[in-house]
Amino acid sequence: MITPSDRYTHGHHESVLRSHTWRTAENSAGFLLPYLRHGHSVLDVGCGPGTITIDIARRVAPGDVTGIDRSLEVIELARRGATDSGVANLSFEVGDVYALDFADSTFDVVYAHQVLQHLSDPIRALREMRRVLVSGGLVAVRDADYGKFAWAPRASVRERWLELYHEITRRNGAEADAGRYLAEWVRSAGFEQLTYATSIWRFHTAEERAWWGGLWAERVLKSEFARQGLEFGLTTAAELQEISGTFVTMAEDPDAEFVVEHGEVLAHRVLGPENDEGDVSGSAGGEVGIEDEPDELAERIDH
Numbered sequence: 621m622i623t624p625s626d627r628y629t630h631g632h633h634e635s636v637l638r639s640h641t642w643r644t645a646e647n648s649a650g651f652l653l654p655y656l657r658h659g660h661s662v663l664d665v666g667c668g669p670g671t672i673t674i675d676i677a678r679r680v681a682p683g684d685v686t687g688i689d690r691s692l693e694v695i696e697l698a699r700r701g702a703t704d705s706g707v708a709n710l711s712f713e714v715g716d717v718y719a720l721d722f723a724d725s726t727f728d729v730v731y732a733h734q735v736l737q738h739l740s741d742p743i744r745a746l747r748e749m750r751r752v753l754v755s756g757g758l759v760a761v762r763d764a765d766y767g768k769f770a771w772a773p774r775a776s777v778r779e780r781w782l783e784l785y786h787e788i789t790r791r792n793g794a795e796a797d798a799g800r801y802l803a804e805w806v807r808s809a810g811f812e813q814l815t816y817a818t819s820i821w822r823f824h825t826a827e828e829r830a831w832w833g834g835l836w837a838e839r840v841l842k843s844e845f846a847r848q849g850l851e852f853g854l855t856t857a858a859e860l861q862e863i864s865g866t867f868v869t870m871a872e873d874p875d876a877e878f879v880v881e882h883g884e885v886l887a888h889r890v891l892g893p894e895n896d897e898g899d900v901s902g903s904a905g906g907e908v909g910i911e912d913e914p915d916e917l918a919e920r921i922d923h
């Protein structure tokens with residue numbers, strides 16, 4: 621079966637990786653952490669440079685953790701990071717979420733952070749993630765919702781940046797507002813016992829503004845975002861310069877803030893007589909509210 625060859629909007633320029641390598645299990649997988657147990661096997665799909673993956677591996681040791689990403693360049697970076705970290709219970713492989721190179725029912729937990737928003741067929745990707753989960757296994761997905769980003773002070777040029785971002789991702793067949801659609805996608809892929817929440821990253825202190833504003837000031841000029849915007853005829857070099865300037869201004873303004881809202885979903889693969897492999901219609905187990913205890917959910921993973 622032919623898998624989609626989606627075009628990734630950000631690419632892996634250093635200014636993009638500066639953002640991805642800042643990520644930790646705490647700031648990017650907090651909703652999953654209460655459910656992880658020593659001995660769990662975990663797959664991190666679209667792991668990028670792997671900083672979150674390494675953190676997860678520390679938490680589930682001696683369980684095996686695997687990070688996969690379509691980009692060899694970023695997988696090589698992740699492997700170097702793993703070696704430097706001294707964490708041994710993990711490996712990084714090149715792989716495609718649409719065609720995972722693992723047998724059915726391999727992992728206790730499958731996690732994907734900021735990945736589904738870049739795919740033209742996120743439900744198909746989620747079905748493939750479901751296939752490699754054990755019965756009772758947990759999927760954990762988190763994606764930004766660009767349409768819900770907020771900032772102060774008002775800046776019309778930054779509004780234009782957001783519009784341009786939506787235009788470019790739309791050309792790539794991707795959904796920049798993925799956060800708000802995660803529950804629907806996860807349910808459509810056949811998962812059950814779903815919990816949905818939102819969480820934010822907020823950049824406000826001088827250090828945070830300098831970091832976030834600085835990296836975006838560079839991304840809009842040097843990353844794939846810039847290349848694609850120009851290639852698609854959606855922007856000009858002069859406009860990108862102007863957008864870059866608005867992020868420099870943010871870094872310098874002590875009253876400025878930038879808020880990135882995310883959607884995050886946890887759900888189970890439930891296998892049973894009324895919900896076997898072929899049936900992805902869902903609903904046999906009913907929903908589990910977010911008030912459910914982590915122990916209770918973690919123990920549903922059948923070993």
Ligand SMILES: C[S@@+](CC[C@H](N)C(=O)[O-])C[C@H]1O[C@@H](n2cnc3c(N)ncnc32)[C@H](O)[C@@H]1O
Pocket residue numbers: 626628630640641643648665666667668669670672688689690691694715716717718732733734735738
């Ligand atoms: C925004 S980055 C997120 C990286 C990491 N999860 C993090 O949060 O730091 C998205 C990653 O998904 C990868 N990716 C895109 N399409 C993919 C696919 N079809 N299969 C596997 N990885 C993919 C990209 O190469 C990129 O490294």
